[in-house]
Amino acid sequence: MAQQQMTSSQKALMLELKSLQEEPVEGFRITLVDESDLYNWEVAIFGPPNTLYEGGYFKAHIKFPIDYPYSPPTFRFLTKMWHPNIYEVRDICSDSLPPSFLPPRTILLSVISLLNEPNTFSPANVDASVMFRKWRDSKGKDKEYAEIIRKQVSATKAEAEKDGVKVPTTLAEYCIKTKVPSTDNSSDLLYDDLYDDDIDDEDEEEEDADCYDDDDSGNEES
Template sequence: MIHVLHPEGRKSSPHPKLCVIKKDQNEVSTSRLCCLSYDQAHIKFPIDYPYSPPTFRFLTKMWHPNIYENGDVCISILHPPVDDPQSGELPSERWNPTQNVRTILLSVISLLNEPNTFSPANVDASVMFRKWRDSKGKDKEYAEIIRKQVLATKAEAEKDGVKVPTTLAEYCIKTKVPSNDNSSDLLYDDLYDDDIDDEDEEEEDADCYDDDDSGNEES
């Protein structure tokens, strides 16, 4: 049973219910608010994470060039870090241990907004998307499927008690500008005080030497 929020997901998710972690700490269920829809997904982390990539699967029915019928996402960042010239991917585009939940979610959202039609996971969706794109929206078959899916996700959101935003302003998160960090100034002040103390000690030592020199004068 899902019961606790994932800390990284909390930072990258616009709604507190949109990213939760299961008891085994290796599986994360997420939901995405994008294009005014409410899409649920499942991320499973391997035992050797972060050295191996997690798997990302949408639980919501998705019609997209880079999503398989079963919901698996085809994206370079989730591919194992091996050198495979046949894939057409650069090693730098694949998974590496510096990636995290936030970068995964950002990459998937970017892919949803800008499909990669050169390496489709769903050929039919890719062809349909290209027709819609090349016709500049006149071919409405792709857009109509997406519209129906969005309406279906809104019904699911209502069941989960989530309010799907209807405007860009509602979708964006308002954040406060962080206050200036004074730690560097404090560090500078400490170092400055230390320098002053060192100078005072040097002056005191010099005075002592002057007193000792008086004994070397001729009587």
């Protein structure tokens, strides 16, 4: 039976997914919620070392619209999150995400940067924003915000153990890039059928001098 012809948005997402699987973003693991649905991605986020989120294992869904990239995706955490830019329903404030025409790789990097460097100018959670500013401005002496994050990080350890995931806690572990093995060859076969020409790899050469932007605003106080 002939496979159904893919739309332009599906082709774009197939390319992006393959790129992320071959050269993963540090701190993330990407899978499809359903192998037959390219519009719904499941993301596992590892908290960056040397931040309040170190050792955390946070799950989220990215849902892409049918007309992607002309409309932006939505990003919703499945894990309970207390953060200035995350609504209580766990959606990330759209103003905090990059424009829709940027690739998922950039969106994912923006999300992990947001954990470390919240945007308090347009908060989705005002109480969390006020609490974060108190913690930041007091240089860690006001511990209310930090204690809430630590409790949430601790609560995710059981989920990581359940999923059989070892969460990186050092920069060396966090920055290592390994190719994610495909659990279903059908995606690769479909990809090969659709794209006979060699894919231009110029976009895959990104600067990796720093694993992530290490900013004092998200570092724990000793």
